Structures are given as structure tokens and as C-alpha cells.
Amino acid sequence: MQFHTLNEALSFNRSEARFVTFINGQEDEKCISFEALYQRALGLLRVLQQHGISKGDHLILFLNDNQQFVDVFWACQFGGIIPVPLAVGISDQHRQKVFNVARQLGGARFLYTDRKNLSRLRSSTSTSSDWPQPGQVLLSDDITDITTPGEMARVEPGDVAFIQFSSGSTGSPKGVVLRHRNLVSNIEGIRECAAMSPEDISLCWMPLTHDMGLIGFHLSPVVNNYSHCIMRTDLFVRRPLYWITAASQKKATMLGSPNFGFKHFLKAFNRRGLEGIDLSRIRLIFNGAEPISVSLCRQFTDAMAGFGLPAKSMFPVYGLAEASLAVSFPEIGAALDVVHAHRNSLSVGADAVLSPQRGPDTVSLVGVGEPITHCSVRISDPQGNAQPEGRVGHIRICGKNVTEQILGDDGSIFDGDWLDTGDLGFVLHKVLYVTGRYKEVLFVHGQNYYPHDIEEVLCETGELELGKVVVAGVSSRQDEMEEVLVFILHKGTLQDFLPLRSRVIAMVSESLAIEVRHVIPVGRIPKTTSGKIQRSALAGEYLDGTYDDILQRLAGELDRADTDEEEGPQSEIVNAILAVCQDALPDRRFSIHDNLLEIGADSLALVEIHSGLDDLYPDALAITDLVEHPSISDLAKFLQSRDSVV
Template sequence: QFIDGFWACVLGGIVPVPVAVGISDAHRHKLMHIVARLGRPFLYTTGPQVARLEKFAASEGLSFASAVINERTFTAEHVADISQPGEVHRSVPGDTALIQFSSGSTSEPKGIVLSHANLLANIRAIIERSRLTPHDRGLSWMPLTHDMGLIGQHLAQSAAGISQAIMPTSLFSRRPLLWLKEASNLCSTLLSSPNFGYKHFLKVFDGKGLEGVDLSAVRIIWNGAEPISSALCTRFLDAMEPFGLSRATMQPVYGLAEGSVAVTMPNPDRKYSVLSVKRLSLAVGRQAQMEVPGSAAAVDIVGVGQPIDDCRLRIADDNDAGVADGIVGRIQICGGNVTDGYHDPDGRLEQPYTPDGWLKTGDLGFIDNGELYVTGREKEIIFINGENYYPHDLEFIVEHHAGVELGKVVVTGARVTGRDEDEVIVFLLHRGSLGDFLPLANKVKRSIAERAAVDVGRIVPLRTIPKTTSGKLQRRQLAHRYEAGEFDATLVSLDRLAQASATIRNERISELEHDIFKICAAVIADRDVGADDDFFELGITSLALAQIYERIDEKYPGCLDMEDLFERSSIRAIAAHLEALLKKESAVQQAS
């Protein structure tokens, strides 16, 4: 349905704006902001989605969005008459091909305008660098609303005449092993996944394993869309090597929506490179210093290849002047694939260009032997599961939906030794007891999980919140203190209190509750779950809920919908609902 709608827009001269609606309020809010930015766009979606959007817009008092939904929406189910041929619009290279809205900020998503010329330049370069041919076979679970799924996979492979199989992202979430089972069945040569996808796959693989899978046909697995973990790449390749997967298939790449999708890519058929760099040498303007691999002072950074054709890249200093190789600086790009700017009908957005016309990516990195190494974000964006989140957005949610006063919450990203990705850490000003802190912490976790679909790593009480002399929050200082273990003793005490509380609540549970408890415990191995604990207060991710749903459905086929886990978000509530359904089914069978 998405592909039909997308290509109908392209052929009809209508500008498509791909948006993932998702299941959280944050995604719906983002859609409402986009509707407002575009004025009165048409919406193309499914009937059930329209009903959910109508309900949400009404509950939030968004009259402008309600008008668009009621008056300018048509659904895939009602597009039935295709007997009349449409009139093909003859586009020129400079026409707008699509608008991609940034995935990060929930409050102010920016619409990145891409022309046909931008897309063709990027697609041509992807085909050349990756040596794509009609003999390749693609398989992708990446969302078509994401630039990597739409442009990097579907459009590039379509242009190369490649046969493609598309796996619904929701299916990968529930059954990640099916991804490589189908790759084996289809003899797929081209795969892709961001960092979190490999982690999600391995979590299920470690428990279930794979049988009868042959991955020897795979020649490229693109790895991009978020910071790349060297350790996770190694784990994945180690696990899949017995199934015939070559270590040279892993291809770390770098890109961004402002560059259509791809900016740097390695040459295929060579093992990706990793540099162990002294962590403290990665400040802007410093020379990246090599360190002994595995040492406490070292951070491993994965190379993401060289600039593709028709795209130039430079590392710049504070004055937007290029710096020498090895110096950490701001990544800037220009070329045929780079957008001319954000969708900005009222002229109020700051466009992301230097005075000499280079696009500021907001990322930091350095060049070594001609290859780009990305070290992080210039600002404080937190990368989680292929999405970027702004601390001030999450703080806004806590202040407005968890009842925390303004200025008494700080959100930051931190990565402790041994983790493959950033954690979201929330610091709360609290001068009472730890026992009194637990209910507040649970409320904060629930508000962030419901509104932004983010799994909060830890919530930490603070006696004072550090600020600069001008009153700005010192997020990075708190992140460094967390990474250094300063709050470990407090967190251990909080874990003991939470475990004791869960043990008391679990002393008396039914047999059905026990079945669901075992399923939850198998999926959520990093924390104790009580029978009455709310999944959202625990910060359980939608990926974990999808796995819980899959396992419940295996044992009780067809009894639950995925939505039931969001509406009845505890073990006891799910068990009660399931018990009622089973009794009803039994009564019907006896009556017949």
C-alpha cells in the first residue's frame, strides 16, 4: 500500500511526505506538527489508522488536524477503481521529489526538501559504490518511511533492476530470526540494519538459535542510521559465520536525510576498519590519538568509508575552515545529493549552511587514510534504536506529564563500558528518601515510554543540579559522572527496594499469571517484573512488547491483539483479559 501510494504521487506530480505514525503519542504529535507545517496536506493511510488519528486529535484539541483528517484523507482500502489511467506528470530535475521530516525532535520536525536531481545523484552513487547489478537480490525490513529503507534500499535497488523482498518492520520486531531465515530462502545478496537491529536479532538468536540457514549468498549488509558499535558487529559476525556469512559483508556507512541518504560508503569485499582512539583526545580541534585496543582509555570507532560520487566532505573547525586529516571537527558536505534547504514557507527556520555553501551535518569526526570516522553529535542528541532524541523534548514530557517542576529534571545520554549503545539517563532533583523516590521514578518512566516510546536506562536522584554561571544545565558533566560510576551505590539501593516490592506483590499469582510471568521474565532479563508492575513505568520498549506478544500468541493462538498489551500493560491485567476470552471461547464451544 505504501509503495503504491508513493509511486502514484511520483508519477502524478504530487510531493510525497513519508511519515511513520507509530503507536506512541510522540509519533502522533509529530504527525500533527507536520500537518501544521504543510498547511492542508492530503493524508493517505489505512482506515483503522484514520480512526486512531481522529480520536487522538480530538483528545488533544487539535482542531486544525481534525479538519484535515475529516476532509482531506483517503484510505488505501477505498482506492478500488484503477481502471482509469492517470495522467503522468513530466518532472524536471529541479522539481521537489519528496520531503523527509527529521526523525528526532518531536516538537519541531524539519522538512528536508529533496529534488529529483538530489535523489538521482545519490541513487547513481550508491549503485556505483556498491556495484549493484540485476543479479543481486534484496531483502529489507527497514521502514519505507525511513530514508535508508526508502531511498537506500527500495529506490536504489529499483533503479538497478534488482528483485526486492520487503519484510514488514513490525514482523521483524516480533520475529527477528525470520529476517535471516528468509534471506537464506531467497538467496538474498543485499541486507541492511542499523545497530539496534543486530542487537535485537542476537537477543532472540541466543535463546533460540537458527537451523537450516545458509547465508553464503549475502555479499553486503549495510550498517548505518545510528552510531555503529564495533563490539556488536563482531558479535553478529561471530554468530553468523557458521552459517556461511563472510566477515567482509558488513559495510558500515554514514549518511543523513539532508544528503538524501548516503554520504560515505566503503568499497565492497573488504573487512570494515576499526580504530582504537584515546577517549579524551576526541574534543573538537584535537588530534585523534591512537590507544591500545581494549584499554580503559580507549574507545573503538568504526570506519564508514569514503565520500560517494558527486558528494564532497570536509572536516571543519569553529570557523568553518577545513582541518588536516586526523583532527576532530565538524562534518560538512556539499554535492548533487545535498538538499537545497528545509521546507520553510514562512521563512523562520535557520538553514543549515556555511557562508561558502557547505551543509553542516551536526556530526563530529575525523579522516584517517581517506576514511571517515564519526565520533559523535555536535549537539546533545541521544541515539536510541535508530532514532535521535533531544534532551529538552524528553524533559518537556517529564515536566508536563509526570508532574516534575520546571528546572528539576535533566535528561542526557551516556554510554558505560560494555554497552553497545547510548542509555537515556534522567536526573531528578530529590531530597527525600529513596523509598519516596521510587513512585516518582516509575511515573517518569511511564510518561517517557508512553509519549516518546523511549526506554529510560536509569533514573537518578540528585541533591543539586549542576548549571553554568549563565544558568544552563550541565548535561555532559552529569553524563561523565554517571559513566564514572559516581551514582552506582544509590542505584544499587534503588534496585533492592524495587526487587523487594516486586517479591511481595508476586507471592500470590494465578497459574495463567504465572505463564505470562515466565514469558515476560524470558524477554525482560535485565529487571524484575511484578504481577502489577506497569510495563511503561518499567520502561519496557515496544520491541520487547512485540516479543512478549509473539510468545503469548504461540501459547494462546489468536486470543490477543498487539494493542491489548498497550491497553492492559501489566501481567495481571493481561492474564485477566486472557482468562475472560478463554472462558468465553469455552462457553461458545460447549453451547455448540
């Protein structure tokens, strides 16, 4: 069936035979039919309309609850209201993003949230905005009756379906405007190129504020008429093994995750294992949203092979919000397509030189297939001219699925019908290989962060100056995961640098909940003749080993500082905590006085530490206790005071 709008798709596919299951906990699920989803959305639309929200108005969605999100998203679709999903997050920076987006939208803009999140918004220390006024807020807690349907608006293919803002960046977020015609075209292409059918069942833990979570694992199932399961992201973070357990229980045929999800799962699996799992029904595991790690793909499929996972189920894909999600898919049932390219042959304009095997001077790249239906890909030089096969250039896309408008962008990424993705790559035998990024965006835990946003956070206190602190991202030498580096112009001694290093790690961890791999003192900041900072030059020097010596000397200074801090023999509990922390963050050195919130322990690492301690001391502490007792010594004293531990 060919649809022209999302509304038309749900209206046609509404039935009691297809379901969306919300997995909120191991013993907490709610299953509703597409028919019930349709009726609930219409009832909620009436509530929105009674509140004065009408077609064309913006409604910011700031919710943790997936069912509440889905209900209001579809209510907006039926009313021609434009939903603007934003991640709740854990930091004040995430809350500031809500105000930044509201300011950027202008005009009639409303907020749909719950009482708890509204309280957090209003307690935000980083804004003096008078938005939202009481009449601009709807609280999901207060809505009890959605039995009376609202009035459907006339929605056209060219109308805006929703606006997707960049997932991680908070300072100057960019909003991708996605219209119904963009979305239904892309979802049709996804169906054709992934051979989806009503017999499929998908399961995903990615947030609905992320394009892969919303478009790939909710809108696509609804439009393509198959049942699906939406797992709370925080449940996956706390209990990663349950992702695969649930996939087995629900007889899922399709899963999806970026790199860090596989890594997080494997860490728990290698420690605890799984039993009684059957993955034989899984046919596709969509792997995207981050640069794809060859080693993680193989580790995951090898680890799950004993549970019946088909060897060729890993499905590496390429996409972005500007494309309404999907750009290219590989052939179904094909083996992982991996090439080994010499590092020095991957600059723009160079012909990629491939090696028959991996070596110290090569980069392993995963082929992400050919463009899907309705989308075209071109490799271009900086001036937009098409490049021949095998030559590295800018990845540009065009098609019915590609957005025509990005809020907060100056339009420079558009060249006629072609949109510059900001990524670099080459095409060989029609297969696309993504080599890196031209635009300076970091991928951390499946979210996007702009380096200049992180730099601004670091300069807020006045201790550091813009232009003298540089944030860059590199692919890890060990597992090809993204690492965040901070370079600081420093003329003093390494001993003087240590306190600044600690403060930088703490600021980034507390403000953005991401981990900094290294803080590196440098004697100069490379810039172009026009004064633009060359982040790629610093990142390249790091990968070439330029800073290995200074990092080794820094590690020595840290060891000496740790030795000076030791205070006598350590208790059994202290040693246990140290071991758990070391397991969660193997590249960090810990002393008993370390504050876990100040050494780069992001939210994911804190969950891992809590999980490890819970294994040793069941139910002895909540994850909030790690925040209230953040140092290892304080946490040990707290555990010592618990009767269940003594």
C-alpha cells in the same frame, strides 16, 4: 544510464523482468513488476488529480501498508506532487506529529491514509486542529479503480521529490527537502561505491518512512534496476528470524539494518536457532542509521558464519537524510575497520589518541569508509575551518546530494556550501570515524528523538518543570547501544523519589514507546553561562561513574519495595511470566504487581514478552491481552482462565 529525475528512472526501467516483493507475513507476499508499478502509479495519479491535487501540493502519507505507500509515492512523482511520509507509530504523540507537520507545511496540504488510521487521528486527544477537512483526505480503502492513467506533469531536476521529516521526534519536527537532483546524484554514488548491478537482490525490513528504508532499499533498487524485497517492519519485530529466512529464500545479495535490528535478531536466534539457511549469496549488509556497535557486528557475522555468510559482508556506512542518505562507504570486501581511541582524546580540537587494543579507557570506533561519489566530507573546528588528519571536529558535508533546505531549521547548520551534520569525528588515512554527536539527538531503535521533546512530554502534567528535568543519551557500557537517561533535580529522600521515578518511566514508555534506562536524582543541573543546559556534562558524569553509588542505593530501595509487596507463594504461571519478562528486560527487577506498560516495556519488549509466553502457552493470548492485562498478576489470572493453559 544517467537519470535526472526519479520519474525518468522508473519510466526507463519499467519492465516485467524486475520485481518488488512485499513481504507481509510468512505466508503472505505480493510480487509486482516494475512495469506494473509504473502502471499502478499512473492510475493512482488520476485519482489524486480528480481529487484536486496538483503539481506542487503537499500530500502527507500516513499508511501502514507498504504497497499502498509505494503506489502513492510514485503517483506523486509522476504528478509533481510532493509526498510527505510520516510514520504511523503507536502513540498519541505520533499522531500529534501529523498535525504539527501539516501546520508547518501550510498552503495546500492533503492527507492520504486509510479509514483505520484516520479514525485514530481524529480521536487524538492532543490536538484541536480543524485539519484535515473532508475534501483534504483520500482514503486508500475507497480506491478501487486505477486502470485509467493520469496526466504526467513536467518534472525538473530542481523540483522537490519529497520531504523527509525526522523519524522519531514529534514536537518540533524538521523536514529535509530532497530534490530530484539530490536523490539521483546520491543513488548514482551508492551504485558506484557499492558495485550494484541488475543481478543484485536486496531485502530490508526498515520502514519506508525512514530514509534508509525508502531511499536505500526502494528508490535505489528502482533507479539502479534490480529486484528487491520490502518486509513489513512489524513482521520483523514479531518474527525477527524470518528476516534471515526470507533472505535465504529470496537469494538476497544485500541486506540492511541498524544496531537494534541485529540485537533483536540475535536474541531470538540464540533462543531458537535456525535451520536450512543459505546466506552465501549475501555480499553486503549495510549497517547504519545508528552509531555502529563493534561487538554486535562481530556477534552477528560469527553467528551466521555457519550458514555461509561471507566473513567480510558487514558494510558499516555513514549517512543522514540531509545527504539524501549516503555520505561514506568502506571498501567492498574489506575487513571491519576498528580503532580504539582514548576517551579523553575525543573532545573537539583534540588529536585522537589510538591504542593498539581495547581497554577500560578506550572507545572502539568503526571506520565508515571514504565519501561516496558526488559527496565531500570535511572535519572543521566550530568556526568552520578545516582540521588536519586525526583531529576531532565537526563533520560537514557538501555535494550534489546534499539538501539546500530544511523546514523548521533556522539555517544555522549551513555554512556556505557546507552543511554541519551535527556529528563529531575525525579522518585518518582518508577513512571517516564518527565519535559522537554535537547536536543532541538520541538514536533509539533506528529512530531519532530530540531530548527537549521528551522533556516536554514529561512536563505536560505540571509535576516537573522544564530546566529541572534533563534527558540525555549515552552509549551502553555493555553493548554500545544507545541508552536514554533522565536526570531530575531532587532535594528529597530516595524513598520519596521512587514514585516519581515510576511515573517518569511510564510517561516516556506510554507517550513515545521508548525505554528509559535510568531516572537519576541530582542536586544540580549544570548550565552554561548563557543558561543552556549541559546535557553532555551529565552524560559524562554518568559514564565516569559519578552516579553509580546513588543508582546502587536506588536499586536497594526498589528491592525493599518489592519485598514489601510480595504476597505468599507464587504460582507456576506467575513464575513463568516473571522469567519471560526478566529475559526480555534483563536489567529490570520485576514484582507480580508491576504494570508492564509503566516500567519501560516499550513496544519491542512487549513483542518479545508475548513471543516468549507464546512459546510456553501456544495461542493462549494475543499481544493485545498484554495491554488489557498489563500487570503480571492480572496476566497470570487471565492465562489461568484459559482452557489451553490449565
